[in-house]
Amino acid sequence: MNRRVFVRGVGGGAVAGLAGCLTRNGETDDPAVDEGPLRVVTYSSMATGPTPAGEWLRETVADEFSEEVEWHVPESGIDQYIRRAQLGADVGADVVLGLTAAELALVDATLDDETRLFASLDRSRLDYADRVRDALEFAEPRDRALPVDTGYITLVYDAIELERPPETFDDLLAGRFRDALLAQDPRTSDPGRAFLLWTVAEFGSDFTAYWRDLRDNGVRLCEHWTEAYRDSYLDGDRPLVVSYSTDRVAASAADRDLRRHRIAPLNGAGYRQTEGVALFAEAARTDLAYEFVDLLLSSAAQAELATRNVQFPAVEPEFVDLDDRFPRYAREPPETVTLGYDDLRGELDGWLGEWANEFPE
Incomplete structure (x- = not known):
């Protein structure tokens, strides 16, 4: 689940760089x-x-x-x-x-x-x-x-802090959810990209207007899922996080309080x-x-x-x-939203660029 945090130095084998792999024509300084x-x-x-x-x-x-x-x-x-x-x-x-x-x-x-x-x-x-x-x-x-x-991207919420979760995309813009949501940067995080694509599927060309409203309502963007979920949500920084509908599987295995691990599909759906x-x-x-x-x-x-x-x-x-x-x-949302390869090819770069214009570094 970034879940997809890309770092070097992983167990189970060294992480190889470009040394010994200089060309694509079969020549290499490693004969074995x-x-x-x-x-x-x-x-x-x-x-x-x-x-x-x-x-x-x-x-x-x-x-x-x-x-x-x-x-x-x-x-x-x-x-x-x-x-x-x-x-x-x-x-x-x-x-x-x-x-x-x-x-x-x-x-x-x-x-x-x-x-x-x-x-x-x-x-x-x-x-x-x-x-x-x-x-x-x-x-x-x-x-x-x-x-x-x-898997299915949904919201995970803390029922101890929130009396009731957002049920729709519009709910997330309500004042009671100001400064409540943790999300991920779609340029660096796979769940973050999936959440962005979900908003594209929901709002079409108006998705940037929705993200402006999220920004105005205090969404906090994290570089990776690990930063948003493990480093912020689990520490109680905010009561809402973009994550997975299987969240309670991991939470139960870790013996966490399941009241802090409720699933909130938006518009009755999750992004597959x-x-x-x-x-x-x-x-x-x-x-x-x-x-x-x-x-x-x-x-x-x-x-x-x-x-x-x-x-x-x-x-x-x-x-x-x-x-x-x-x-x-594990919970499978009642409805599934997803954009396939044909939907994405030739479009994704543009959507990411439009999003980046709203959230400059």
């Missing part, structure tokens, strides 16, 4: 790169924390395939790999885990058709690809990503954010990468991702057996 670890780009909470899903994946890959996983958690997220591709430098990674439709749209809006960052998937090499729920598929023309989990996995076009360990992707869609991995990453599985329900805590506390 084809025999090295599987280099997986992801976000910090996947690889770090008390019980991260990444640690289970690393141990499972070691047990089942006798191979090593090396986590790469870049400060600038997918932008780092877009820049490498533009420079003609080797991306230095095999797989990206946690890719969203918005990030895929940004890749395609930035790179020309001749510069491939991700490979089209050969689904015939995957035993479990047909388990994925049809509604979650990325539906982009080159079939480069497979869903691995999904699906995370996927993709192979870099010039991956060194392609065979192992396909084995890793198939592992992610296995029943065991889907259960672990749901429990540890606190997101809904991407596969059909009959293929995964969840811990009792998840169905008890």
Whole structure:
């Protein structure tokens, strides 16, 4: 959940830089790169924390395939790999885990058709690809990503501090919610970007006017989900935060007061954010990468991702057996809002620019 905070220095393997990966034509100063670890780009909470899903994946890959996983958690997220591709430098990674439709749209809006960052998937090499729920598929023309989990952006509120939560977007502008909301910067945070897209879906071209009203009502913007949720909301700084409808799963596991972890869908809905996995076009360990992707869609991995990453599985329900805590506390909003790849490509950059004009640094 940034949840996607991009930092360097992650457990389970060193974070590689550009050294030893100077070109994209196969030349490298590391002759053993084809025999090295599987280099997986992801976000910090996947690889770090008390019980991260990444640690289970690393141990499972070691047990089942006798191979090593090396986590790469870049400060600038997918932008780092877009820049490498533009420079003609080797991306230095095999797989990206946690890719969203918005990030895929940004890749395609930035790179020309001749510069491939991700490979089209050969689904015939995957035993479990047909388990994925049809509604979650990325539906982009080159079939480069497979869903691995999904979640819903909603508001989480403190029922001790708030007698009743906001029920609509307009409610958030009321005086009783002045200086109450914690949100994330959509340029640096995946949940923040999802919340921005939700307002685009709700208000269309008038979304910037809504954000001006939020600003006037005292919304506090944080760079990442961790800063907004862990560092501010859990400390009691404010009683409302943009987060996930699965919040109570993690809160119950941490034995927190669940009165401070109530879910508030806006307009009876939540914004669906699906995370996927993709192979870099010039991956060194392609065979192992396909084995890793198939592992992610296995029943065991889907259960672990749901429990540890606190997101809904991407596969059909009959293929995964969840811990009792998840169905008890995870909430799926009555209605779903989402913008797909076709909605985002060619538009997202513009929306982010318009938003940035309202919130200059």
